[in-house]
Amino acid sequence: MGQHLSRTVAEGRAFMQLINGQPADALSGERIDVVSPSDGKVFASIPAAGAADIDRAVKSSREAFENGPWSRMPAFERGRLLTRLGLLIEKNGDELAALESRDTGKPIRQGKADVTSTMRYYEFYGGAADKIHGDTIPFLDGYTALTLREPHGVVAGIIPWNYPMQILARVAGAAFAMGNTLVVKPAEDASLTTIRIAELALEAGFPEGVFNVVTGYGRDAGAALSAHRDIDYVTFTGSTMTGTAIQQAAAINNRGVTMELGGKSPQIVFADADIEKALPVLVNAIIQNGGQTCSAGSRVLIEKPIYEAVSTELAARFGKLVAAPHDADGDLGPMVNKKQQGQVKSFIAAAEEAGVSVLARGSVDPSAPQNGFYVAPALFGSVDPKANIAQQEVFGPVLSLFAFEGEEEAVRLANSTDYGLVAGVWTKDGARQHRVAKKVRAGQVFVNGYGAGGGIELPFGGFKKSGHGREKGFEALYDMSATKTIVFNHG
Numbered sequence: 076m077g078q079h080l081s082r083t084v085a086e087g088r089a090f091m092q093l094i095n096g097q098p099a100d101a102l103s104g105e106r107i108d109v110v111s112p113s114d115g116k117v118f119a120s121i122p123a124a125g126a127a128d129i130d131r132a133v134k135s136s137r138e139a140f141e142n143g144p145w146s147r148m149p150a151f152e153r154g155r156l157l158t159r160l161g162l163l164i165e166k167n168g169d170e171l172a173a174l175e176s177r178d179t180g181k182p183i184r185q186g187k188a189d190v191t192s193t194m195r196y197y198e199f200y201g202g203a204a205d206k207i208h209g210d211t212i213p214f215l216d217g218y219t220a221l222t223l224r225e226p227h228g229v230v231a232g233i234i235p236w237n238y239p240m241q242i243l244a245r246v247a248g249a250a251f252a253m254g255n256t257l258v259v260k261p262a263e264d265a266s267l268t269t270i271r272i273a274e275l276a277l278e279a280g281f282p283e284g285v286f287n288v289v290t291g292y293g294r295d296a297g298a299a300l301s302a303h304r305d306i307d308y309v310t311f312t313g314s315t316m317t318g319t320a321i322q323q324a325a326a327i328n329n330r331g332v333t334m335e336l337g338g339k340s341p342q343i344v345f346a347d348a349d350i351e352k353a354l355p356v357l358v359n360a361i362i363q364n365g366g367q368t369c370s371a372g373s374r375v376l377i378e379k380p381i382y383e384a385v386s387t388e389l390a391a392r393f394g395k396l397v398a399a400p401h402d403a404d405g406d407l408g409p410m411v412n413k414k415q416q417g418q419v420k421s422f423i424a425a426a427e428e429a430g431v432s433v434l435a436r437g438s439v440d441p442s443a444p445q446n447g448f449y450v451a452p453a454l455f456g457s458v459d460p461k462a463n464i465a466q467q468e469v470f471g472p473v474l475s476l477f478a479f480e481g482e483e484e485a486v487r488l489a490n491s492t493d494y495g496l497v498a499g500v501w502t503k504d505g506a507r508q509h510r511v512a513k514k515v516r517a518g519q520v521f522v523n524g525y526g527a528g529g530g531i532e533l534p535f536g537g538f539k540k541s542g543h544g545r546e547k548g549f550e551a552l553y554d555m556s557a558t559k560t561i562v563f564n565h566g
């Protein structure tokens with residue numbers, strides 16, 4: 076794909092919500108400017124929905140769930156629709172990658188990788204739709220007891236801006252496989268691919284009202300959706316603070332929630348590790364998507380005998396990293412918006428002011444537009460585990476290194492934040508691999524590797540403030556459904 080498409084992909088398009096199979100402006104007529112993070116310029120706009128728009132979308136999804144063709148469709152046919160959607164995503168892959176990349180600022184190769192994962196989610200859940208079974212349960216004499224997995228009903232999906240297409244896919248794939256209908260609110264900073272994918276779903280043959288998209292600000296559209304009394308279940312990926320607000324809103328109606336929130340994920344490097352194999356993975360785990368990844372590997376814990384060698388190597392690699400516009404396909408793109416750029420820069424400045432040692436800074440491509448939201452990556456060494464930069468989620472290209480002595484200290488440091496999303500363990504000692512993997516409080520642990528956000532087949536979610544509930548893999552199908560027990564008394 077040339078630079079051309081990723082610069083022009085949204086030109087001349089009026090982006091609309093999709094409610095009941097029809098393009099819909101906000102009832103108020105208000106719109107939100109869409110800004111390219113690469114140059115700070117407005118290149119499109121989206122409707123700014125309010126509570127009345129949310130109401131329309133929820134009513135449509137309710138009707139589709141209760142009375143539409145969806146409610147009578149066998150699981151294998153729902154699966155077929157998902158598979159067809161996956162194929163359409165593949166067919167329109169260049170356009171989707173360009174749209175995602177322009178909208179979020181991520182390098183175009185990441186946009187393409189996101190298309191591949193997105194396609195795989197629909198393929199995976201398309202195949203899974205008719206493979207979830209209930210149980211028969213041995214009960215009293217004269218009874219037969221069984222369970223059904225039933226859809227929740229109307230699910231609200233509130234999606235963040237970092238991996239919009241992929242996160243929508245893991246929510247929609249699992250929700251539709253189990254027979255739910257969905258009202259999705261993408262982030263105000265990255266709604267374009269969600270709109271496009273809902274259009275493709277109509278083309279694939281999804282009945283109207285099954286997949287509704289509302290766009291708008293979190294405080295208006297998002298808040299109205301999560302508190303709506305006719306929503307049966309809420310799934311959210313995003314910051315821990317917003318997750319708390321959404322849970323409180325959903326609690327008004329006592330609705331279930333899945334929360335995939337922040338992280339401060341550690342990678343533990345023991346002295347016997349294969350360092351050459353680890354180094355590129357340690358860098359990529361924090362640089363991928365500019366560090367705007369909930370599962371970014373933002374802390375590296377290094378055993379003392381190899382601390383100097385590993386930190387020197389990491390500093391050499393960090394010094395060469397270049398942030399560049401999305402279509403230049405640099406090591407990383409800009410941050411998603413000005414606010415995010417400001418937050419990351421102030422984390423770096425505050426750590427520097429507090430005297431944390433800066434081992435290396437990357438750079439910003441000198442030809443990058445001045446008004447883009449760029450941040451030069453930063454590597455901090457010998458960080459105090461209690462320091463702000465060691466505890467808070469930065470959500471940017473900022474890596475902190477820590478020295479440890481022995482397994483016990485490694486585990487203690489790994490578990491010393493409020494978060495527990497992902498961890499990496501690097502060692503050749505098999506027994507230690509098992510011991511440490513079990514002791515680290517994280518929803519996913521990778522041994523001699525690291526998958527920031529990767530693996531659609533792998534259950535994913537947090538401990539502690541990283542959230543609860545599990546997405547991805549088969550697990551997500553259980554979160555997206557409820558067990559009904561039926562007992563027959565036949566005497």
Ligand code: ADP
Nearest residue numbers: 234235261262292293294297298313314317320
């Ligand atoms: P950021 O702080 O970077 O905007 P958030 O985690 O707040 O990231 O945003 C993730 C998603 O949550 C977006 O779709 C956003 O619109 C939505 N959102 C933000 N605030 C609220 C809220 N109070 N209620 C519901 N949704 C919200």
